[in-house]
Amino acid sequence: MIFDSLEDGLLFVKQFCHEHSLDESTAYKLNLITEELITNLLKHSDAISYELILIKKEYRIYLNINYASQFFDMNIQKPRSSNVQNIEYGGLGLFLIQEMALEFHHKYQKGRNIFEVIL
Numbered sequence: 001m002i003f004d005s006l007e008d009g010l011l012f013v014k015q016f017c018h019e020h021s022l023d024e025s026t027a028y029k030l031n032l033i034t035e036e037l038i039t040n041l042l043k044h045s046d047a048i049s050y051e052l053i054l055i056k057k058e059y060r061i062y063l064n065i066n067y068a069s070q071f072f073d074m075n076i077q078k079p080r081s082s083n084v085q086n087i088e089y090g091g092l093g094l095f096l097i098q099e100m101a102l103e104f105h106h107k108y109q110k111g112r113n114i115f116e117v118i119l
Contacts, residue, residue, distance in 0.1 A: 001051070001052050001053070002049050002050070002051055002052075003038075003049070003050055003051075003052055004048065004049050004050070005042075006035065006038050006039060006042060009034060009035075009038045009050070009052055010031065010034065010035060010038070012052055012054070013030055013031050013034045013052075013054070014031070016030075016054045016056075017030065017031070020056045022056075022061070026061065026119060029100050029101075029119055030054075030061055030063065030119060032100070033063065033097050033100060033101065033117055033119075034052070034063065034065070036093040036094070036096070036097055037065050037097070037115055037117075038050070038065070039093075040093065040094070041065070041067060044072065045067060045069045045070070045072065045113070046069050046070060047067040047068055047069040049067070050065060050066070050067040051064075051065070051066050051067065052064070052065050053065075053066075060102070060118055060119065061118070061119040062116070062117075062118055063115075063116070063117040063118075063119070064114065064115070064116050064117075065114075065115045066112050066113060066114040066115065067112060067113055068111050068112050069111075069112075069113055071108045071113065072106070072108070072113045097117065100119075101117045101118060101119055102118045102119060103116070103117070103118040104116070104117050104118075105117075
């Protein structure tokens with residue numbers, strides 16, 4: 001699915017969760033991860049459209065978001081503080097995605113940033 005707004009991306013996720021009868025916990029994680037990634041893309045990239053792919057295969061959900069843009073430096077570092085109020089701005093969302101997902105990868109190929117998440 002090609003999208004250009006947070007609302008479009010989240011509507012697609014909602015429909016996917018409904019069509020595949022995902023349990024509440026998995027649907028929540030998928031929605032939160034997608035929202036964080038799309039928000040980052042809209043905020044920090046110069047892309048004008050994005051592609052969102054969702055696949056359910058057996059007991060796993062595969063999420064792929066990709067877009068044509070400059071390389072996005074996805075340096076995920078564990079926060080230095082266990083108190084969320086003391087964590088510095090930047091990177092917390094990507095760190096939380098990494099903690100929630102079974103796998104979380106980023107690569108840059110042929111001028112496209114590609115985010116892959118497995119739940």
